[in-house]
Amino acid sequence: MDEKNQVEPAIGMAEGAGHFSLEAEGTPAPHAEPVSTWTPDGEKPADPPQGAGVPDEETVIAAIATVYDPEIPVNIYELGLIYAIDLHEDGSVKVEMTLTAPNCPSAQELPAQVREAVEKIDTVTTATVEIVWEPPWDMSRMSEDARLALNMF
Numbered sequence: 375m376d377e378k379n380q381v382e383p384a385i386g387m388a389e390g391a392g393h394f395s396l397e398a399e400g401t402p403a404p405h406a407e408p409v410s411t412w413t414p415d416g417e418k419p420a421d422p423p424q425g426a427g428v429p430d431e432e433t434v435i436a437a438i439a440t441v442y443d444p445e446i447p448v449n450i451y452e453l454g455l456i457y458a459i460d461l462h463e464d465g466s467v468k469v470e471m472t473l474t475a476p477n478c479p480s481a482q483e484l485p486a487q488v489r490e491a492v493e494k495i496d497t498v499t500t501a502t503v504e505i506v507w508e509p510p511w512d513m514s515r516m517s518e519d520a521r522l523a524l525n526m527f
Contacts, residue, residue, distance in 0.1 A: 429497040437491040454515025465499030472511045
């Protein structure tokens, strides 16, 4: 692979007050279809998206719920860290999430884990995760199950 095709991930790139996006510089537009895919066996033409269409919201939520805050034994969906999930007909998904605090030690890894979990869904072509700070997260956003698991009534 030559240098111009290599893309280094830039975790948490600033996008204005209170926002940053988990995308690498030089990343193709989210709606661009790949021309080929690299595998350990070599390069091959890209397969068309399986089951093209709008991803199922419940499936996306289930994928996000596999991501846990390493300091809290509750998934990030139940913690109320997911503020919005936008599903598009081309299979792209945009997730807006927050963190429990701006200085959260998992600020780099949680958004990446969410993106990876969502991109594993067959009907998802691309996933974008954006960190937002407004409105600020507080414990009232947690589900009843999360409150019970953490003994926070």
